[in-house]
Amino acid sequence: MTELSRAPLPKDAFIDWLRREGARRYHDHHPVHIRMHEGTLTKEQLQAWVLNRFYYQTRIPVKDAIIVSRSEDAAFSRQWVRRIHDHIGAEDGDGGLALWLRLAEGVGLDRDRVASCVDVLPGVRFACDAYVQLVRERSFVEAVASSLTEFFAPDLMSRRIAAWEKHYPWVSPDMLAYFRSRVPRARRDSEEAIEYVVTHADTYAMQKKCVEALITKTQILWHLLDCVWLAHFAEPRMAPPSFAEDVS
Numbered sequence: 001m002t003e004l005s006r007a008p009l010p011k012d013a014f015i016d017w018l019r020r021e022g023a024r025r026y027h028d029h030h031p032v033h034i035r036m037h038e039g040t041l042t043k044e045q046l047q048a049w050v051l052n053r054f055y056y057q058t059r060i061p062v063k064d065a066i067i068v069s070r071s072e073d074a075a076f077s078r079q080w081v082r083r084i085h086d087h088i089g090a091e092d093g094d095g096g097l098a099l100w101l102r103l104a105e106g107v108g109l110d111r112d113r114v115a116s117c118v119d120v121l122p123g124v125r126f127a128c129d130a131y132v133q134l135v136r137e138r139s140f141v142e143a144v145a146s147s148l149t150e151f152f153a154p155d156l157m158s159r160r161i162a163a164w165e166k167h168y169p170w171v172s173p174d175m176l177a178y179f180r181s182r183v184p185r186a187r188r189d190s191e192e193a194i195e196y197v198v199t200h201a202d203t204y205a206m207q208k209k210c211v212e213a214l215i216t217k218t219q220i221l222w223h224l225l226d227c228v229w230l231a232h233f234a235e236p237r238m239a240p241p242s243f244a245e246d247v248s
Contacts (some may be wrong), residue, residue, distance in 0.1 A: 013095070015194060017211055022152060030225040031076065033225070039167025043170075046230075048231065049106065050100075052234060054120075056131075056221075058097065061087040063143075066135050067135055099178035099181060123227035125204060127224045141210060142206075142212075143213070149221065151190045157180075197210055209219050
């Protein structure tokens with residue numbers, strides 16, 4: 001049976017496929033995050049992650065603006081534009097980007113230096129810019145599906161808050177506001193996105209493309225951490241799991 005003739009999966013089976021493929025590749029399995037949660041990162045390693053991850057944070061409102069610009073559905077656009085406001089804020093000092101810069105200050109970095117992105121690793125730039133390219137060039141439903149790593153963000157953020165409070169007490173709890181803010185917002189955003197994807201991925205071939213878009217996003221996040229790992233840990237990297245078309 002070819003993909004073109006194969007019937008689309010039922011809603012629950014499709015969601016299970018997305019969750020399964022995303023969960024086994026999500027970057028909480030990367031050794032950078034494992035060590036972070038174990039409390040074994042040095043201050044310099046923690047700073048390196050915060051500094052480089054900020055570049056990814058700057059790409060989020062860019063990719064969301066592209067998605068909104070491609071939308072022909074006013075209701076969807078109103079819903080999605082909220083994500084941009086969440087990150088850039090209503091005014092200076094507000095929003096997710098500002099909260100991340102507070103985190104940078106909290107780990108001992110210079111806020112303006114981090115904001116300039118001058119010290120971001122080239123590989124990190126490449127990976128994050130690839131995400132922007134993905135939402136620009138893939139089909140619209142694939143672009144939306146790539147955001148579904150947010151499925152897994154609330155649990156990761158909750159574990160991260162607990163780990164930082166336990167293992168890195170030199171970082172003020174007030175500086176962890178970004179992590180706290182993402183727990184409810186990522187849950188809300190992922191619920192909205194999955195509803196759109198399961199409604200509009202109405203063939204098996206498109207369902208598979210949506211799963212592949214999500215996998216590509218996990219690979220981008222993994223590559224970001226690989227770059228930090230190689231630059232600041234000097235140990236062999238771990239490869240993410242390969243794609244497996246298994247819907248059983």
